[in-house]
Amino acid sequence: MASVLPASNKSMKSDRNTNVGKKFVHVQNPYLDLMDEDILYHFALGTKTHNLPVMFGDVKFVCVGGSSNRMKAFALRMHKELGCEGDGEEMKDICAGTDRFCMYKTGPVLSISHGMGVPSISVMLHELIKLLYHAQCCDVTIFRIGTSGGIGIEPGSVVITDTAVDSFFKPRFEQVIMDSIVTRSTELDRDLAEELFTCSKDFPHFPTLIGHTMCTDDFYEGQGRLDGALCSYSREKKLDYLKRAYKAGVRNIEMECTVFAAICGRCGIKAGVVCVTLLNRLEGDQITTPHDVLVEYQQRPQLLIATFIKQQLGLCRTPPPAPASPERTLQC
Amino acid sequence: MASVLPASNKSMKSDRNTNVGKKFVHVQNPYLDLMDEDILYHFALGTKTHNLPVMFGDVKFVCVGGSSNRMKAFALRMHKELGCEGDGEEMKDICAGTDRFCMYKTGPVLSISHGMGVPSISVMLHELIKLLYHAQCCDVTIFRIGTSGGIGIEPGSVVITDTAVDSFFKPRFEQVIMDSIVTRSTELDRDLAEELFTCSKDFPHFPTLIGHTMCTDDFYEGQGRLDGALCSYSREKKLDYLKRAYKAGVRNIEMECTVFAAICGRCGIKAGVVCVTLLNRLEGDQITTPHDVLVEYQQRPQLLIATFIKQQLGLCRTPPPAPASPERTLQC
Numbered sequence A, B: 001m002a003s004v005l006p007a008s009n010k011s012m013k014s015d016r017n018t019n020v021g022k023k024f025v026h027v028q029n030p031y032l033d034l035m036d037e038d039i040l041y042h043f044a045l046g047t048k049t050h051n052l053p054v055m056f057g058d059v060k061f062v063c064v065g066g067s068s069n070r071m072k073a074f075a076l077r078m079h080k081e082l083g084c085e086g087d088g089e090e091m092k093d094i095c096a097g098t099d100r101f102c103m104y105k106t107g108p109v110l111s112i113s114h115g116m117g118v119p120s121i122s123v124m125l126h127e128l129i130k131l132l133y134h135a136q137c138c139d140v141t142i143f144r145i146g147t148s149g150g151i152g153i154e155p156g157s158v159v160i161t162d163t164a165v166d167s168f169f170k171p172r173f174e175q176v177i178m179d180s181i182v183t184r185s186t187e188l189d190r191d192l193a194e195e196l197f198t199c200s201k202d203f204p205h206f207p208t209l210i211g212h213t214m215c216t217d218d219f220y221e222g223q224g225r226l227d228g229a230l231c232s233y234s235r236e237k238k239l240d241y242l243k244r245a246y247k248a249g250v251r252n253i254e255m256e257c258t259v260f261a262a263i264c265g266r267c268g269i270k271a272g273v274v275c276v277t278l279l280n281r282l283e284g285d286q287i288t289t290p291h292d293v294l295v296e297y298q299q300r301p302q303l304l305i306a307t308f309i310k311q312q313l314g315l316c317r318t319p320p321p322a323p324a325s326p327e328r329t330l331q332c
Helices: A012-019 A051-054 A067-083 A116-136 A191-199 A235-247 A256-264 A290-313 B010-018 B052-054 B068-081 B119-136 B192-201 B235-247 B257-266 B289-314
Strands: A063-064 A103-106 A107-114 A143-151 A159-166 A172-177 A180-185 A208-215 A248-253 A271-278 B061-065 B103-106 B111-113 B140-152 B160-166 B170-178 B180-183 B208-215 B250-254 B270-279
Touching: A051 A063, A051 A116, A051 B257, A063 A116, A063 A290, A067 A103, A067 A107, A067 A290, A103 B235, A116 A172, A116 A256, A143 A290, A159 A191, A159 A248, A159 A256, A159 A290, A172 A256, A180 A256, A191 A271, A191 A290, A191 B180, A208 A256, A208 A271, A235 A248, A235 A290, A248 A271, A248 B235, A256 A271, A256 B140, A256 B160, A271 A290, B052 B119, B061 B068, B061 B119, B061 B289, B068 B111, B068 B289, B103 B170, B111 B119, B119 B257, B140 B257, B140 B289, B160 B250, B160 B257, B160 B289, B170 B257, B180 B257, B192 B289, B235 B250, B257 B270, B270 B289
Parallel strands: A063 A107, A063 A143, A143 A271, A159 A208, A208 A248, B061 B111, B061 B140, B140 B270, B160 B208, B208 B250
Antiparallel strands: A103 A107, A143 A248, A159 A271, A172 A180, B103 B111, B140 B250, B160 B270, B170 B180
């Protein structure tokens, strides 16, 4: 799949502006085009060592999630759903040269892990967006499929995020740039959220809803858990906080959505967040659900996104109202 | 190694206070002892499913680092250095039930990965400290061995952190607890840093120094890199920031040390941070050093910590001035 380039592949960028009407992935960094080479260190990929346009130029959907096992499972699911040859077991981790992230590609679908928390997904997103830029990708949609804690909803529910909010229930991401703080918008694509919700009606065996998702920088104290190594507040204070979050429209809590929305938004990539809830935080803090039930829960966002992608590609029985590129030929 | 407990192992805690003079790992959470069971979700371990005192009661040293491959390599190194039987290849990942973190044990040494960034290491530390608490561990020292960007020092230099500082060069960690912010101390053990520096004199083939380490929440904009997907500042502004950091005593930048110092400090665990620098940020942003050289660099903190642990255990030719427990018998 990979191929080594004998020289810089900068000349390949020349036709970027000839594709009128296409929405190319863009970066917001005037220095990037001045670089002779760009090493995507945490992917173990680079512009001089890999032919990124050939490897990734056809990517239209990127799915990211915290766990490497889950993202491999999603890639295998897409491989099967898209009708690619073989059982997918021969699928290689494109980032095998590093253990920071894993990456799999099936046709126009890229599946990547991002670890836990804002800093980890932020590293991944910078390098992913540079990769898509170098590869001259256009009309890309990116999904985060994850796990979360629910507030006031049944465990196993799938939440499609309409608004990503911080610990203060505000739709913002505070980016520290050296020693200054810049506040960024965390807007996500509302139409995409609605389309995903429509798609979820194909799966009546689990509840799906649209709601706000809160992003925290900590799983224990940050989310008001009573079961961490440190806890300096009361059960009453915890419940008061979670109830206020619910009242503000928050239906689930995870640890990546604000920076995901902020970075994708700035680079012109349509973005959606779909997480399953593993527990109802108003009922407890520990994840006591049996392993096999948790495994099934974690497949729900995958099932929804895989079906949505198939609809967009015109591969479902019920095609979407306006498929992105119905004439596309898949190359698995 | 693991064993399933037929009932709660709470009774095992009864002799905790009879060991006068030992410094037990403690938690700061009054709710924890009220729980019938504690599931360490991101380790796939629990107090009802695993006999934590039997599995971990003899742990005296914990080494943590971002990369799972590196922490496995460190465990294999310790296995060999401690003279344990076999080549270590049969060593099992204790957290094999999850892909969030990996964990290996060799005698009294635990080796654990923590991913990238403050939120990720924070999840790991909460569960690690609860594990050490449930296992009734005492006199534990914890090291973070990592990679970092250097400022004004030769690539490959090893920095022993005396003070962990934030992006504003302040020795503090701002913990968001629900919707309030608490500032915590990031003090590390100064004596430990000095002892590590003394130990480093055994390795004249690489430079080692003591300095401040800066922790950021972002690898690109947070550290003033010019090669991310987003960059809204000039090269001059970047260099000005890095030079001000140098003037404030900062010699390297990574993404975990402040919360590591803050949490370990609050739980009474002696903690040290030892990172190798992969580049000099005053010279550039990209990590262009050849792979084999980077691999050798990454072994330097491991070599230093492994030697220090051996000294503490009385297993070196040059014993330390005051070994912790010279009479200890290792059980690999």
